[in-house]
Amino acid sequence: MSPPPTPATDTRSRILDAAARLFHEQGFNATGVSTILREAGVNPGSLYNLFPSKDALLAAVLERYTELLHPVVMAPVEARTSDPVERVFALLQQYREWFSPLDFRLGCPIGNLALEVADSHPEIRPLIKANFDGWIAYVRKWLDEAGDRLPADLDRDQLAGTVLTIMEGGLMQARSSRSAAAYDASVSQLRSYFDFLLTRGAARPG
């Protein structure tokens, strides 16, 4: 799973760290390779020895996000609560806690890239989709684990996707207003919807 410890591993990590941070803070197009080089403490030749192009570096950053989804995003959520329904809201709460200290100046690193490079970089789009799919799969798993607390006729795939929709759409508005209110509003409405679903699940026949 982890690559062999060749001399370039450190360099590769430093580049990926710097690139991921800068792409998140400034966007892909607005981040110059020279800035990545400076922040990573590396020369152009080293970067281009490891990554054939800036686009390939972006691809590597997105592959890394996929790898980090469990340890960085999902494991802390699952450690917070064991109730599958509460895990959904713990996940949404975690994003709030990550971004509200910065007044929502940054958005979701994947979502930002999704809107910036989705149709200009055909080879990147699948990597973004893979991140979204992985994220949704966890939510979907939790909804499954909720079993018959949720209505039997509920489309759980749809609902899992909607949780991501709420997170991304809410974060976008929070960023535009530099305030948590819009994010909280959407999460609060989702909670209200879940309350309804749980009532309907509890009232099931048989």
Place this chain on the structure above:
Amino acid sequence: MSPPPTPATDTRSRILDAAARLFHEQGFNATGVSTILREAGVNPGSLYNLFPSKDALLAAVLERYTELLHPVVMAPVEARTSDPVERVFALLQQYREWFSPLDFRLGCPIGNLALEVADSHPEIRPLIKANFDGWIAYVRKWLDEAGDRLPADLDRDQLAGTVLTIMEGGLMQARSSRSAAAYDASVSQLRSYFDFLLTRGAARPG
């Protein structure tokens, strides 16, 4: 309301049309001024005579979107149905009809810019927020018009914001997967939530 017909009015329109289209298709940073000039059939001096900078041009594009919100976005929706609740879903349906013919290659022009330039261009962010606020205000108005069909204790501001969340978050996923499914899923869950709210409104005491 409309500017006086000075000779530069046509030029200004052509530039704004081209810039709006290109920013939507390619993003702000990925669109070169030279491309805008070519597509608008205009020379650099003309553009810089009317707009002091590329950033100022972006600001003008966003002001124009604000002006077009009613005639282009909301009036067609209000013409489609007079039922205020159905207008919410007609609005969401309209975005689907705009973007599905292009396989969701483009996203919401405002949303795209929101994530791309929100924190690098401080003077632009309020213009994005104004667009969002105007959009939400229509939804909010419709929710008001629904009167006691909706529960009295419903936070209608929150719900109106959530409708935008669903649109933006759904569109982002539709773009990443090049498919309407993710968008439809979120709209469908919102419909289910509205059905619940309408039931609860109808069942009100008194």
Place this chain on the structure above:
DNA sequence: TTTCTGTTTGAATGTTCATTCAAAGCCTTG
């Protein structure tokens, strides 16, 4: 016709961009 204001022309500017490459260095293997 002359003057004036606003508009357009388009070549030129200087900067920043992603990328290249020959040379030097390092580290492992024989």
Place this chain on the structure above:
DNA sequence: CAAGGCTTTGAATGAACATTCAAACAGAAA
């Protein structure tokens, strides 16, 4: 120690970038 292959160095390259400006032009006013 010698050989060979990654790895790093960092100056150099050419393209694309946003922007400028002096000069030409257009149309209205006097």
